[in-house]
Amino acid sequence: MTAIADAAIVAALILDIISMYNSRGIEVDLDSLSEAIENEKARRDEINKRLFKKNDNE
Amino acid sequence: MKHLLKNLTSILCAGLLVISAGAAVISCAPSSTATAQIAEQTKDPNVLAKAAYLDALRLYNDLADRYIKYAGYMETNFPTEHGYVITIFGEMDDVLMMWEGFAQVGVIPEKAPEKMDEYADAILTLLLALDAAIESGEIEF
Numbered sequence: 001m002t003a004i005a006d007a008a009i010v011a012a013l014i015l016d017i018i019s020m021y022n023s024r025g026i027e028v029d030l031d032s033l034s035e036a037i038e039n040e041k042a043r044r045d046e047i048n049k050r051l052f053k054k055n056d057n058e
Numbered sequence: 059m060k061h062l063l064k065n066l067t068s069i070l071c072a073g074l075l076v077i078s079a080g081a082a083v084i085s086c087a088p089s090s091t092a093t094a095q096i097a098e099q100t101k102d103p104n105v106l107a108k109a110a111y112l113d114a115l116r117l118y119n120d121l122a123d124r125y126i127k128y129a130g131y132m133e134t135n136f137p138t139e140h141g142y143v144i145t146i147f148g149e150m151d152d153v154l155m156m157w158e159g160f161a162q163v164g165v166i167p168e169k170a171p172e173k174m175d176e177y178a179d180a181i182l183t184l185l186l187a188l189d190a191a192i193e194s195g196e197i198e199f
Contacts, residue, residue, distance in 0.1 A: 002103075003103030003104075003106060003107050003164070003165065003166055004097075004101065004103055004106055006107075006110065006166040006171055007093045007097065007103070007106040007107065007109065007110040007166065008093070008097075009171045009172070009175075010091075010093050010110035010113050010114060010166070010171045010174075011091040011093035011094045011097070011110070011113060013117070013171065013174065013175040013178065014091045014092075014093070014113040014114075014116065014117050015090070015091050015094070017117055017120065017121070017178060017182060018090055018091070018120075025090040026090065026091075026092055026095075026112075026116065027095070028092045028095055028096065028109070028112070029095070029096070029099060030096065030099050030100060030105065033092070033096060033105070033108055033109060033112065034108075036092065036112055037108065037111065037112050037115065037161075040112060040115040040116055040119060041115065041158075043115075043119050044115060044118060044119055044122075044151075044154070047119055047122045047123055047126070048122075048151065050126050051122050051125070051126055051129070051144070051147055052144070052147075052148070
């Protein structure tokens with residue numbers, strides 16, 4: 001029950017961001033959930049290279 | 059210095075206006091989070107925890123992706139604030155790395171969603187302010 005409540009909190013905060021920033025949506029189901037996670041992890045790795053590299057150059 | 063402070067104040071004021079407008083949109087936004095979509099298919103808390111992790115990842119990626127576009131401008135014109143934002147992203151990344159381990163066993167780590175929300179709010183405020191300042195012509199980008 002706590003996990004469900006926590007998941008609801010996450011959904012609510014992400015929905016806020018999506019609504020306010022017009023973020024791209026996502027379509028996911030039980031079969032594609034793991035793949036979607038891996039895709040976002042790979043995206044984070046690429047983003048971090050650019051984000052933190054800029055700061056390292058200071 | 060005075061000019062910089064005036065600029066920053068203008069940016070933050072413009073951002074508050076945009077946030078107010080954005081808040082009005084939230085109530086009629088479509089349900090598009092991974093957690094909401096997965097919750098329609100299962101009530102299994104282990105699976106929901108993985109979906110929540112996916113949403114947290116997307117939150118981080120979307121905010122960072124948008125900030126990168128302004129990073130050069132911020133680094134040049136507001137280096138202190140830029141350093142602060144980078145620190146926040148570093149904190150968010152740490153939370154996500156910890157969250158990943160929990161997600162693998164189907165658990166949402168305690169306080170992690172609240173921390174992400176807090177960090178995201180700070181960055182979103184800045185991003186919206188920058189958007190508004192550029193759109194109004196207050197800063198050139």
